[in-house]
Each structure stands twice: as C-alpha cells, then as structure tokens.
Amino acid sequence: MEPTRAASFPFVPPTTPPLVIDRTEGVWLITSDGTRILDAGAGAVVTNIGHGRPEVIEAATRALSKIDYVVPLWATENRVALVEELTEHWLPDGFSRASFFCGGSESVDAAVRCARMFHVSNDEPDRWKVIGRDVSYHGSTLSGLSVGGHDRRRAGLEPLLREHPKSGWLDPDALAKVVELEGPETISCFIGEPINGASGGAMVPPDGYWRSVEEVCRANGILLVVDEVMTGLGRLGRRWGYEHFGIRPDIIVGGKGLSGGYAPMGGMYAADTVTDTIAAAGNGLMYFTFSGADLTCAISLEVLRIMRAEGLVERAAEMGGLLRRRLDEELGDHPNVSDVRGLGLLQGIELVDGTGQPFPRSVEFAQAVAGQAIGRGLWVYPCGSGPVDDALLIAPPFTISAEEIELLVSTLAASITAAADGVA
Ligand SMILES: Cc1ncc(COP(=O)(O)O)c(C=O)c1O
Structure with a gap:
C-alpha cells in the first residue's frame, strides 16, 4: 500500500504514515512487503491464543451464517453457551451471571454502573464514589478515565471527568x-488492576497489599472490582490475576483475551449477591446495541475452548517463567533498564537514562525503543504514566516458543541500546 494512502487512515493526521499489516499468523505480523514482525505485545495484549486459528474462523462462519443481529435482551445458543463456559470453567464459585460488551472500556463502565445499582437496590443511595488508583488505566470512556489514573491519556480532558477519589499505588x-x-x-x-498494565508497565503490588484492600472494602460495605481486562484469562499464568493474591472480588471486568482479538469483546461478571440484590429491587442494567452479539460470543466461546484444550493458562505460566529469566539475564544490568517485573506473560521493563533517572518526557524514550524494535522486526507495547514515564510491556501470545523468546530478548536488548545511542 502506498504510504500516502495509509496516512489517510488515522483520524488525527500523522507525521509519519502508519505501519501497514497485510497478514497475521501464529505470533507474527506480516507487512505487505513480506517483512515479519514478532508480535511480542500480542497487539495491545490481546491475541493470547495467537493469530490465524482456523477453528475460530470456522466458528465465526458458522455463527454468522445462522444469525446476524438479535437484540441483546434475548438468548441465542452462542450467548448461553458462552455464559456456561465462563461459569463452569473460569469464574469463581458464586458467580453465575455474565454480561458482554464491545471491549474493556464499555465493560468497566458497566461495572461502575453495576456497583452503583447494587447500592441503590440495597437502599444505600448515597454510595456513588469509585475509588481508583493514581497509576492505573481503566479505558478511555469518560467514566474509565474518571476512575483511572493515566495522566497522559487524561490530559486535556480533565474538565469532562468526574473526579473520583484516588488511593496511592x-x-x-x-x-x-x-x-x-x-x-x-x-x-x-x-x-x-491486579498488576497494572498500560499505566505503569506491569508493576506488582507489595505482599499483603491486595488482602488489605479486600479487608478495607469488606469492613466498609465497599464492592471490590478487579479490572482484569489485561490480566485475565491466563495472561498472568492463572485464570485471573487476582488469584495470585488470595482475594475474592465482587465484580470482575474482562476483555482483550476473551476473544483473543478475533472480535471486539468484553465481559463484566458479578457475584450472585450483587445481581440478586439488583433483581430483587426490580432494577436492571442497560445494554448497548451491540452487547454480546451472537458472532462475538461464538468467537469467544471457541477461543476459551482452545485455551482449555491446549492448556494455555499453564503454558502462559511456563513460558512466562522462561521469558522473565531471560529478560533478567539479558537486561537486568542494562544501563537503561531500572526494573524488570511482572507475572506470567505480562512482563514490564522500566526505562531510564543511564544514570538511573527518567529521560525528560519530551524524549518519549519508550516510543523510541518501540520504534527501534519495529525496525528490527519486533513489536513491544510502549507505555507509562505519572511517576513511571517510560516502560514497555512484553506480553506475547501464550503460544510463543522458546526460540521466539530468545529472538525477542536479543532484539529488545539491541533496540534499547540503539534508542539510547540515538538520544545521546
Ligand atoms: C486494565 C484495562 N482496563 C480497561 C481497558 C480498556 O479496554 P479497551 O481498550 O478494550 O476499551 C484496558 C485497555 O488497555 C486495560 O488495560
């Protein structure tokens, strides 16, 4: 594709044309001139089962040849089967209800509304505030930005946001x-988020943090919502990220890996105590037009079946261990790396200027590293906000091989060095 034609795609006119991807397969993105890029960010931490799965394509074709659009109020075979798959194999005991949306941000918005409707239904109408955290990301709807703490993504929009209280990280x-x-x-x-993603580059909270959060919530009648959009469905080597911390949420928010990137999809799941209370008061939760389309449910159902059939949660734990060991070995002493952290296949690297200090924001160092990596055939997800100015998420599909991890780590090390040389 001509670069000028590609440049017509971004909404805000770009300074350089965007990359053009022609095909995807396995852990690879392939450009129109045949260049292969190792997808070590799983897109935006989405393509957990890898690209180009024929079973998913067949499930989508079957679904669409039978049903196109059905209003979200009514049941279809794929909708019900997806709820059954989740409640039987993925969600904790006491969660028998699931609702579906078109992505993580919509699902977060629904969780905020669900928590509020619980309190309204429970005769506590004064409860409306949502406590978020300083370094966090919960999506880019106005509600997601309001409860989140990603300063780069909130910038300029502040007057539109309702200021909910924040607790430190x-x-x-x-x-x-x-x-x-x-x-x-x-x-x-x-x-x-059990461990944070786009805001802080996979920062793992200290021991006891989540248990103390749970205690405070329980003691004060506050619902505990875990945003598992990035960390859920195996990414951290367990079904849900919160399982690492021994807590029990009231509401779970998911997205990304639910459809593995094969369809726009998100989910919001609540304990029966929450949904029963809302039902008993005769209240409900409004859907969106495209919530839980039969097609996206069919795709997600197949993705979750593949995850179970191939033991991909366990594989994420195993390959995550290898990835972490190799990152520590190759980058632990790199002058531009101040920290390697994360769990499972969500690993983060914090980047600094060689003296242990962050680069000035204007350098956009994480972006510079990502640019160097793309030039070498590697995609990693640049991120950071607030006190964590420059970080990378290394989050490949769970199907990545040991050889591909070697390629990932060596290419990443070369990209960081080249980016730092470019600033000096
Ligand atoms: C933790 C978390 N919550 C919510 C979102 C928003 O999801 P989406 O971009 O699918 O709307 C993201 C996206 O990165 C996320 O990481």
Missing part, C-alpha cells in the same frame, strides 16, 4: 485513609 494503608476522608457511606466500589 504502593501503600497498603492508602485506601483506608481515603475511605475515612471521603466517608465510607459515600463509596460504592474500589477498582484496581
């Missing part, structure tokens, strides 16, 4: 202090 006592300050009787829910 690393301090287990921060939530208790915020609850006391705001008044527990005003708080609907706490929302957090």
